[in-house]
Amino acid sequence: MIYFDNAATTLLKPAEVFRAVQGAMRTAAGYGRSGHQPALRAGELVYACREQAAALFGVDEPERVVFTLNATHALNTAIHALAKPGAAVAVTGYEHNSVMRPLAALGCRTMVMRAPLFDQEEAVRAAERAAASGAELFIVNHVSNVFGFVQPLERIDALLTQAGIPMILDASQSAGVLPIDCGRLHSLAALCCPGHKALYGPQGTGILLVRSDSLREPLMTGGTGSLSEQLEQPAMLPDRFESGTPNAHGIAGLAAGIRWVRARGTNRILTHEQRLITRLAKGLHAMPAVEAFTGPAQIGVLSFRVQGLPCEEVAQRLSDRGVCVRDGLHCAPEAHRSAGTFDTGTVRVSVGAFNSEPECVRFLELLEDALRG
Numbered sequence: 050m051i052y053f054d055n056a057a058t059t060l061l062k063p064a065e066v067f068r069a070v071q072g073a074m075r076t077a078a079g080y081g082r083s084g085h086q087p088a089l090r091a092g093e094l095v096y097a098c099r100e101q102a103a104a105l106f107g108v109d110e111p112e113r114v115v116f117t118l119n120a121t122h123a124l125n126t127a128i129h130a131l132a133k134p135g136a137a138v139a140v141t142g143y144e145h146n147s148v149m150r151p152l153a154a155l156g157c158r159t160m161v162m163r164a165p166l167f168d169q170e171e172a173v174r175a176a177e178r179a180a181a182s183g184a185e186l187f188i189v190n191h192v193s194n195v196f197g198f199v200q201p202l203e204r205i206d207a208l209l210t211q212a213g214i215p216m217i218l219d220a221s222q223s224a225g226v227l228p229i230d231c232g233r234l235h236s237l238a239a240l241c242c243p244g245h246k247a248l249y250g251p252q253g254t255g256i257l258l259v260r261s262d263s264l265r266e267p268l269m270t271g272g273t274g275s276l277s278e279q280l281e282q283p284a285m286l287p288d289r290f291e292s293g294t295p296n297a298h299g300i301a302g303l304a305a306g307i308r309w310v311r312a313r314g315t316n317r318i319l320t321h322e323q324r325l326i327t328r329l330a331k332g333l334h335a336m337p338a339v340e341a342f343t344g345p346a347q348i349g350v351l352s353f354r355v356q357g358l359p360c361e362e363v364a365q366r367l368s369d370r371g372v373c374v375r376d377g378l379h380c381a382p383e384a385h386r387s388a389g390t391f392d393t394g395t396v397r398v399s400v401g402a403f404n405s406e407p408e409c410v411r412f413l414e415l416l417e418d419a420l421r422g
Contacts, residue, residue, distance in 0.1 A: 051408050051415075054373045056194050056222060056350050056399035058245045058252060063309040066249055066302045073301035080295050082274035091297040098304035099287075102256055105307055106240065107230035115290045116300055117255035120221045121147035122268075123241035124188075126257055126290055127217045130264040131186055131238060132157050138186045139179035141172070141200055142387035143193040146380045148219060152188075160184055166388045167344025169201040176205050180212045187214055187236075191229075192222035195384040195397060196342050197326070197350030199227070202234070209236035215261060217241065224248055224256075225310045226319050226349055231260055239264060247318070247349075247401065248310060250303030253296050259286055267292070318402050322349045325400045325409055332413035338420060342388065342395070352388075352395035355420060360394045366419035367396075372412060374398050 052060045073094055081092035099111035108114065117123040128151045132138055138152055139160040152159050160182065162175035176187070187209055192199050202218070209216050215238035220229060224240075225247030231237055238261035244254030270282040271292035282289060310318065326349065333341035333353050341353040355363050364376035377394045378385055385391040398412070 050371045051412055052373045053398045053400060054375050055401035057375060059249055059401050061403035062249045065305040065309055069305035070251060070298050070302040073298040077297050080297055094301040095295060095297055098300045101304050101307040105311055106258055107232045108258060112286045113259045115257040115259055115287045116295050117257050118253055119255040120241050120243040123255045123257035124148055124219060125151050126268040127239040127241055129268045130266045136185045137183050138188060139184035140188045141190050143190045143198055143384040145194060148188050149383060161383060163387055166196055166342060167198055167346050169346050173201055173204050176208055180208060180214060184214060187216045189216055190219045192348060193384050194222050195379045195381050196352050196388060197347040199346045199348055206234045206236050226315060226322060228315045231258060244303040248303060249306030251299045254299045254303045257290060321402060322400050325404055326351050328406055328409045329398060350399045352397050354393055354395050360396050363396050370415045370419060372415055
């Protein structure tokens with residue numbers, strides 16, 4: 050099997066992640082709300098992951114690391130805390146439905162910053178126009194989950210810092226691949242990412258990094274093990290946004306995944322993924338019936354479509370040959386509108402740290418075979 054669906058979730062994980070989850074399941078129960086050893090152990094494991102995440106993202110205070118179920122949960126929490134009903138919110142033209150649907154549910158006035166695929170200069174100009182048109186909040190998809198298009202984050206941040214506009218960063222495809230130093234992003238109010246993609250943790254884990262104290266209203270309230278005598282949700286972090294028993298076993302695995310990423314280095318991971326994408330792009334461009342979407346500002350993810358064949362049919366033929374890819378709109382119709390692929394969708398290939406160049410070569414061979422029917 051060739052697994053090229055890492056933009057959805059990474060299948061292959063470091064061995065340390067499996068060991069961490071299994072060890073936690075044997076020794077940890079509950080979380081910081083009892084004085085017995087299993088509860089204390091759970092608290093230690095969760096805090097260790099906060100420290101790992103804080104170090105990865107350049108945050109001095111581990112308590113600003115809030116654990117969520119996934120990136121969608123983190124984004125909903127951040128949007129609920131920062132976007133008021135009816136507010137003008139600017140988003141890139143490559144956002145996921147985990148941003149677009151919460152904004153629609155809040156009745157926000159969504160300002161889509163259209164820019165051609167892989168055109169960072171136009172992305173900056175679109176951000177300038179949105180800021181000048183009264184946007185109160187920006188939400189930036191760092192890397193498109195459909196095309197791997199990297200937004201010019203530092204330039205957008207400089208613009209927003211000068212304008213005094215806060216930003217939510219969706220780092221679903223960049224966390225663990227691109228270096229992100231929150232201390233250098235002065236407009237950043239919140240960073241949201243999954244634990245189960247390029248951080249190599251288990252499914253059911255996500256991170257909300259709370260950079261701004263303006264995030265006050267929690268999405269969910271309940272038991273925190275703190276200030277139990279009062280009915281109001283505690284104001285301190287991370288309790289403000291963490292109600293209920295956390296996934297301590299999954300978080301232990303996430304800590305191991307982040308530790309592995311930090312030891313390997315995001316630059317090394319990025320270089321590896323770029324080499325694989327370049328190899329895939331070269332092979333796809335050599336196939337006359339294939340239209341591959343590639344560009345200079347691209348990492349880890351590549352989409353293509355085949356003349357005369359529905360994307361669903363291409364993906365199924367590949368699946369029949371043991372290749373795992375994804376087809377359709379990828380929960381990101383705005384990205385397809387921006388790229389001009391909304392009517393057809395695309396077949397998405399996404400690589401990870403455990404993929405190899407021989408897999409890319411074999412994929413191209415199998416695709417050629419699949420296109421012959």
